[in-house]
Amino acid sequence: MSIILLASLVFLLMPIGLLVYIRSYNRHKKNHFFEKESMRQKFESEILKTHIEVQEQTMQTIAAELHDNIGQLLSLTTLTLNSINVTENEKASEKIANSLSLVNKSIKEIRELAKILHGEQIVESGIGNAIEQELSWLRKVGTYQLQVNNGLLDLKNASADKDLIILRLLQEIINNIIKHAQATFIQIDTYLKGDTLFLTVKEDGIGFNYDEAMVNKTGMGLASVEKRVKLIKGKIEVNSVPEKGTSIFIEIPYP
Amino acid sequence: MLKLFSVNSLIEFACLIFALIFLIRDKSIFWRITLAYIFIVVFTETFARYIGKVYHSNLIVYNIFTFVELTYITFAFYCFLKDFLDIKKIIIPVYLILLSIYIVFSINNNMILVYNAITISVMSVVFVIYGLMYFFLLLKDEKYIDLKFHPAFWWVGGAIIFYFGGTLANFFDDIIQQKFLGKFIPRYIIYTTLNLFLYGFWSYSFICRARQRKICR
Numbered sequence: 001m002s003i004i005l006l007a008s009l010v011f012l013l014m015p016i017g018l019l020v021y022i023r024s025y026n027r028h029k030k031n032h033f034f035e036k037e038s039m040r041q042k043f044e045s046e047i048l049k050t051h052i053e054v055q056e057q058t059m060q061t062i063a064a065e066l067h068d069n070i071g072q073l074l075s076l077t078t079l080t081l082n083s084i085n086v087t088e089n090e091k092a093s094e095k096i097a098n099s100l101s102l103v104n105k106s107i108k109e110i111r112e113l114a115k116i117l118h119g120e121q122i123v124e125s126g127i128g129n130a131i132e133q134e135l136s137w138l139r140k141v142g143t144y145q146l147q148v149n150n151g152l153l154d155l156k157n158a159s160a161d162k163d164l165i166i167l168r169l170l171q172e173i174i175n176n177i178i179k180h181a182q183a184t185f186i187q188i189d190t191y192l193k194g195d196t197l198f199l200t201v202k203e204d205g206i207g208f209n210y211d212e213a214m215v216n217k218t219g220m221g222l223a224s225v226e227k228r229v230k231l232i233k234g235k236i237e238v239n240s241v242p243e244k245g246t247s248i249f250i251e252i253p254y255p
Numbered sequence: 256m257l258k259l260f261s262v263n264s265l266i267e268f269a270c271l272i273f274a275l276i277f278l279i280r281d282k283s284i285f286w287r288i289t290l291a292y293i294f295i296v297v298f299t300e301t302f303a304r305y306i307g308k309v310y311h312s313n314l315i316v317y318n319i320f321t322f323v324e325l326t327y328i329t330f331a332f333y334c335f336l337k338d339f340l341d342i343k344k345i346i347i348p349v350y351l352i353l354l355s356i357y358i359v360f361s362i363n364n365n366m367i368l369v370y371n372a373i374t375i376s377v378m379s380v381v382f383v384i385y386g387l388m389y390f391f392l393l394l395k396d397e398k399y400i401d402l403k404f405h406p407a408f409w410w411v412g413g414a415i416i417f418y419f420g421g422t423l424a425n426f427f428d429d430i431i432q433q434k435f436l437g438k439f440i441p442r443y444i445i446y447t448t449l450n451l452f453l454y455g456f457w458s459y460s461f462i463c464r465a466r467q468r469k470i471c472r
Contacts (some may be wrong), residue, residue, distance in 0.1 A: 004427050008445050012420035012452070015386075019412045022390055026402050033399035 046231055047161050050168045057171050061137065062113060070109045077102040112140075127163040128152030131190060134170060144186050151191030159255035162232050166199065166252065169225055173201050173248060176221045181205025181246065197254035204245040210238050263450050264300040270454035271297045277465035285334045286464055292327045293457075295320070315367045325353055325378055328414065332385040335407045339392035346385075353378050376425040379418040386415035406464035413456025417449045424449075 080099045084092045115133065128150055135148050170188075177183055183205035190199050213222065222238065225248075229236040234252035260268070274293045278286045299320045307313035329350045336342040357374040364371075389411045393400070402408045424445045 004423055005441055005444065008420060008423045011423055012416060012448065015412070015416045015419045018390065018415070022394065022408075023402055025394055026400070029394075030399050030401075 043161075043231060046228070047164060050164050050228070054164065054168055054171065057175075065109070065113055070106050070113070073102050073106045073109065077106070126152070126155055126158060127166055128155055128190075130163065130167045131170060131188075134167065134174070135188065138174060138186075145184060147185070147187040149189045149191070151189075152197070155192060157255040162197075162252065162254060165228050165232055166197070169228055169250065170199065170201070172221055172225050172228075176225075177201075177203050177205065179221075180208075183245065192254060195253055197252045199250040199252070200248065202245065202247040207240045207242040207244050207246050209242065210240050260301070261304060262447050264297065264304065266447070266450050266454050267293070267297045267300055270458050273458035273461050277461040281464065281468060285331065286461075288327065288330065289457075289461075292323070295323055299323075312367060314370050318361065318366045318371045321371050321374055321378075322354075322357060325350070325357065325374070328378075328382055329353075331410065331414070332382070332389070335389055335411060336385065336392070339389075339396065349381055353381060372425060376422075379422055379425055382418040383415060383422070386411050386418070390415075404463045404466055406460040406467060409456050409460035409463055413453045413460065416456065417453035420449050420452070421445065 077099050080095050080102065084095045086092055131150055131152060135146065135150070138144065139146055174186075177186060181203050183203035185204045187202040188200070190197070192198070210222075226236055229250055229252070232252055234250060236251075237249040238246065239249075240246040271293045274290045278290045281287060281290075299316060303313040303316040303320075306316055329346060333342060333346045336346070353374065356377055357371065360371050360373055389407075393408070400408075424442060
């Protein structure tokens, strides 16, 4: 009889033990859950930051364009129009024709500017188009010899958050080249192979010591690029040889 | 009159008080049914004691109550498990099988003289499986739930302790209700302990439910 009672006690204790185990397991789950939640928040805040940076870059480009190009054209138009002497018919009509030509050029430039503004939203219509827009701007500057193979123009899948980060990565890499590389030639390749998006940027600039830059924290732009690549679970490889140039290989799981 | 109340009925009555305080304003069908069920439990226990004193056998009351218990507990597990999977396909056929066992046993045996221990034993095993299934799905689920205040967890906890702990008592029902351990029948000791856990856990689950309702409001 007491055996049955004892066995019943064991049978009673077993589910209690199970409940205790479940509660302790749940505590681990809680930690894991909050860890995941904080990672998600970090990702979202990074996306927001990226979005702002892309906007800032667009604004800077527009400001530079307005100041250096359209502003100059319109100033020249004003000067030309001011110098018109109505009594000198022949010269006046020539100057008016010149002014008209300058105004038309300004209109054309403004249209191009509108495209940049649209370019920021173009991420929504595909990363291939956004990259194209970004590169067309670089092409227009005319400082670099560009070789572009954009294999992302007809992508069927898209990932809005990743697209924004990829565009920003490219912008940051290009910014770094403009600011520090002193390059004359830039080669950009983008394509999708299976579930991986590849982005390669090569240039023939002055190069740098990668390890040294990372230790001395002088490569802040590059550190930010690396952080962003890791954020979207990608891989990055930087090969740089002083005086020979730099190559950056990025692989991102996509979409 | 006082002898109509045993320790078990006092435990159940305390649970009814908790249910009345914390569930009376609950609009969820399940918790309303739970309140009604606890009321039936208290009524059955008291009525069975009365019948036992007058007619010397109250088995018919417990045998009829088994049907109510089977239906309520099945419904409760359905409510808790349906959040994780399409349990209807499993729970309805199992319920019908248990009901068939109950009906066949009731027809073949005298309900007044024979306790429907087979149905109780089989249904206990089934409920333990449901309980384990619930815990497994709860652990597997990616969402985090604060179990300290999760009414379903405590409800299932109470049920699994009661049905798992009572497994041996159900299988050796004949032995444990005839022998004496000092002044008490072992069956009485086992079931009082199990009831204490069951209704204790359920009372706490009612508190959690009231808290959940308040937060969600």
